[in-house]
Amino acid sequence: MDAVVTGGAGFIGSHVADALLERGGRVAVIDNLVGGRRDRVPAGAEFHELDIRDHDAMQAVFDDVQPAAVFHLAAQADVRASVENPGFDADVNVRGTIAVLECARSTGARVVFSSTGGALYGEAETIPSPEAVEPAPMSPYGTSKHGAELYLGLFNRLYGTRHVVLRYSNVYGPRQDPHGEAGVVAIFFGKLTSGATPVIFGDGRQTRDYVYVSDVVAANMAALAYEGPHRAFNIGTQTETDVIDLLAESQRVAGTDVTPEHRPARLGELDRSCLDIALARRELGWQPAMPLGEGLAETLRALHP
Ligand SMILES: NC(=O)c1ccc[n+]([C@@H]2O[C@H](COP(=O)([O-])OP(=O)(O)OC[C@H]3O[C@@H](n4cnc5c(N)ncnc54)[C@H](O)[C@@H]3O)[C@@H](O)[C@H]2O)c1
Incomplete structure (x- = not known):
């Protein structure tokens, strides 16, 4: 085609x-x-x-x-x-x-x-x-x-x-630049692999669906x-992950243990975001296959092969 x-x-x-x-x-x-x-x-x-x-x-x-x-x-x-x-x-x-x-x-x-x-x-x-x-x-x-x-x-x-x-x-994965709508995974790995300190805005309990x-x-x-x-x-995956847990999982995958810096919450940032995917499952016969931990490991491998 x-x-x-x-x-x-x-x-x-x-x-x-x-x-x-x-x-x-x-x-x-x-x-x-x-x-x-x-x-x-x-x-x-x-x-x-x-x-x-x-x-x-x-x-x-x-x-x-x-x-x-x-x-x-x-x-x-x-x-x-x-x-x-x-x-x-x-x-x-x-x-x-x-x-x-x-x-x-x-x-x-x-x-x-x-x-x-x-x-x-x-x-x-x-x-x-x-x-x-x-x-x-x-x-x-x-x-x-x-x-x-x-x-x-x-x-x-x-x-x-x-x-x-x-x-x-x-969306996250290899080739994502650390900017745009959902660059947080790319940002965390950029910081963790260069020895810089990751930043958490607000209390870190904001959730997203990665x-x-x-x-x-x-x-x-x-x-x-x-x-x-x-x-x-x-x-999406219909699973909520908060920033603190995402950073912990990223650190586990990267083999690091860096204490993050906390900064005030950013204006206009959503507290929670997670999608119900029942319709795509039913009508498209689609469902997500990649667990978060594995997806993070793949992303890191692509950054540092
Ligand atoms: N990354 C996410 O988490 C996410 C979430 C929801 C929706 N989306 C949507 O998915 C799409 C792809 O996102 P991405 O993360 O790959 O972003 P990206 O910035 O990597 O890709 C967008 C591409 O569009 C090109 N582009 C921008 N303006 C253009 C124009 N006027 N003419 C021609 N090309 C132009 C850019 O050069 C870039 O290569 C976007 O439509 C975005 O809104 C992304």
Whole structure:
């Protein structure tokens, strides 16, 4: 199957590109390298250094590749940057997504869209949060991702396309940079392996749902086979881990015992975030396979082979 991966020079997108190449077919990566790296694009994929907001340039790639599927991961994915510059965030995440949807329509390609669970539901009353929780984002990033989701739904209603929305929890694994929405694992390992002191903000009892990148890739592949009505699917582990336990597990894996520095809680940070994944289990036949301890060990091995 021939496919386009937007954001394929980034953390998750480069793993998606790897998986597509393994399945066979042509893989075209579109990325403007604002956060991604050229050397993350797998050797077997073709690379187009483009901004997703440049509709005409993207259209030329789509005309050439005629993809059957588009994995849309390119995004302004930095929560703090979205607060600093909400207009730019919306431009990339909403207008850029519309350009991707228009190009996909021209070749009849199915779009699998990488959205967010944590940033979308906000401080949810129901934990783990199912997809039925009313979105109440606490950042422009969560809002623009929701906006992009609404356009996918619109295209499905208007044009009968079968695009799929995947809402990830906090993704971790090899190739993650220590920035962006969920870089805490990368940050901890960066500190622990360089002998620096890790920092815990607030009381360290904030929880997140950490899902390993290969499980997220598997969800993207499973979405291709989905035949049902328009839906967004939570992709996580349905397990809450707090920062203190995550650091303890990271230290166990790294063989370190560093006393962390405590700093005041950061404004706008959620107390708890964890996704209910029953719908993806049932409708996509998908479930996470990687236990946290093993995923952390894999991440560390990739950093220091
Ligand atoms: N990492 C997570 O925990 C997480 C959680 C929820 C959702 N997501 C979503 O998954 C996707 C991938 O996230 P990631 O962690 O791999 O981030 P990443 O920053 O590593 O990858 C994003 C890629 O998009 C590219 N990009 C940014 N703006 C672009 C533009 N205008 N045109 C073309 N390319 C552009 C960047 O260069 C980068 O390579 C994003 O859509 C993000 O919102 C990630």
